[in-house]
Amino acid sequence: MSFGQGGPYGPGGSQPPTPDWSALADTAARDRRRRWLLFGGGALAAAAIAAIVATAVIVGDDDGGKGDRSASQLPTPAELPSESAQSEPTFSDVDPPAPISPLEVISDRSKDTAPITAAGLFPGDRATVAGRDYTKGATASTKDCGSVAQKKLYPALTGNGCRQVVRATYTNGDVAVTVGIAVFDTKAAAEKAKAAAGPFLVSLPGDGVERFCRNTACRSTSNAIGRYGYFTIAGNTDGSPVRTDETKARQAGLDVAEHAFSRIMQRANAQASAAATAR
Incomplete structure (x- = not known):
């Protein structure tokens, strides 16, 4: 089978090219730095989130559990008022005098x-x-x-x-x-x-x-x-x-x-x- 000029390597074909080892080394180094940057950025982000949560917990406990909370903490459903407060009518428990006969x-x-x-x-x-x-x-x-x-x-x-x-x-x-x-x-x-x-x-x-x-x-x-x-x-x-x-x-x-x-x-x-x- 004839492949013509530029065919596969072997008898009648051209020699395989020599790799550029210097370029390959540079590429591998760049890949390693990218992976470290990604890992490091993710770790920093995770650390920042953990710090925020820890700060929120600390702020919430500053009063010894007396009820002050940061904006990140919401009241539980049991703590929410069930109905809007409405004033109820009051009545005197003193009966009016009975009419005299x-x-x-x-x-x-x-x-x-x-x-x-x-x-x-x-x-x-x-x-x-x-x-x-x-x-x-x-x-x-x-x-x-x-x-x-x-x-x-x-x-x-x-x-x-x-x-x-x-x-x-x-x-x-x-x-x-x-x-x-x-x-x-x-x-x-x-x-x-x-x-x-x-x-x-x-x-x-x-x-x-x-x-x-x-x-x-x-x-x-x-x-x-x-x-x-x-x-x-x-x-x-x-x-x-x-x-x-x-x-x-x-x-x-x-x-x-x-x-x-x-x-x-x-x-x-x-x-x-x-x-x-x-x-």
């Missing part, structure tokens, strides 16, 4: 302190109950409770500590009614007086009303609320006896008793309202 006022002498007068209990010149009108006549007030009571009513008032009786007379046609509001210290005393009461409250004439219900048949009622007892006597204005089948005097007595009850409760409500406002 009107019945409580008129059952307790220390709370029922408003003046007790005929003008206060029986204001105006008339009373209307269920559409029936009654004209007011004479009024009177006394602390001698026995002086305005007869028969069973006398011991009922005097025996239970009655302090005052306020009376007023109302008329409707030929019927007249006297109502007396008796004042006691306690509700219990008023209830005892009511239970023991019987005839009769002494009628109160005057202001155009003649004497009535004196030594003759009349209608009477008795009741109590709080520390007040209220009693009525009703009869004919001409002094004649009330017949057993006649209902006008009876109705008049019930109406004026209801009027007295409403006046006592109005007194109670006014004082309860004033006490609540004062609180």
